[in-house]
Amino acid sequence: xxxxxxxxxxxxxxELIRDAVRKDVPAIGHCLGGxxxxxxxxxxxxxxxxxxxxxxxxxxxxxxxxxxxLGELQAFESFxxxxxxxxxxxxxxxxxxxxxxxxxxxxxxxxFGMQCHVEMTEELVRAWLRSGGDELRSSATSPAxxxxxxxxxxxxxxxxxLHAVADRIYDRWTQGLSRAS
Numbered sequence: 001x002x003x004x005x006x007x008x009x010x011x012x013x014x015e016l017i018r019d020a021v022r023k024d025v026p027a028i029g030h031c032l033g034g035x036x037x038x039x040x041x042x043x044x045x046x047x048x049x050x051x052x053x054x055x056x057x058x059x060x061x062x063x064x065x066x067x068x069x070l071g072e073l074q075a076f077e078s079f080x081x082x083x084x085x086x087x088x089x090x091x092x093x094x095x096x097x098x099x100x101x102x103x104x105x106x107x108x109x110x111x112f113g114m115q116c117h118v119e120m121t122e123e124l125v126r127a128w129l130r131s132g133g134d135e136l137r138s139s140a141t142s143p144a145x146x147x148x149x150x151x152x153x154x155x156x157x158x159x160x161x162l163h164a165v166a167d168r169i170y171d172r173w174t175q176g177l178s179r180a181s
Contacts, residue, residue: 002084003035003045014040022080026110026176031082034105034113041089041108050100051139052080054146055134055158058098058105058116065093065107069172076165077158078104078116079142100144109158110176118166122155 003010017040020027029037034043058078060066080101088094088106096104096116105114129136129148139145 001032003039003086004031009072010036010155015043021108021111024110026112026173028111028170028173029113030117030119031115031164034115035084035086037111037113038086038089038106039082040120041092041111043087043089043092045084045086045118048083048085048101050144051083051142052150053082053136053139053142054080054144054145056098056100058096061094061097063093063095066095069095069107070165070168073165073168078118078162078165079120079125080116081132082115083139089113096171110173112169112173114169118162118169120159120162122159125151125155125159128150 092106093106
């Protein structure tokens with residue numbers, strides 16, 4: 001699905017995100033959630049030039065906001081499953097980028113929107129592979145789409161490294177929660 005689909009729940013979710021911002025309640029979004037946040041904050045969502053499915057390097061942007069969120073980390077391997085992307089909304093700062101999708105994450109104050117998936121578990125990866133076979137086959141010509149065996153190769157080690165990054169992001173985000181109360 002897309003943040004641009006005319007689904008009955010999209011407009012209320014966009015308003016819920018805007019309300020969180022008005023009330024200074026930190027919001028966080030992964031993939032579709034990051035797209036919805038971008039749209040709610042005045043950005044746009046559109047088709048990506050390259051569909052990304054599987055593991056791929058994400059670089060931390062060279063700016064103070066990115067360092068505030070991720071310290072001295074320069075790059076990491078993240079999980080991807082998307083065919084759309086968002087623009088960096090007005091007032092936000094790009095935090096993550098990669099070769100196929102320049103907007104992998106942004107921060108707007110205490111709010112954090114991501115295109116990539118740092119929340120993945122072994123169960124989620126395997127479930128998406130089971131349910132996403134048609135999408136994998138139809139996207140196989142994309143340079144950023146991996147075969148299932150590539151996605152599963154070294155899965156435990158990749159997830160451990162990804163969880164270390166996720167912990168940094170979630171720890172930083174929860175600092176905003178304690179200030180919101």
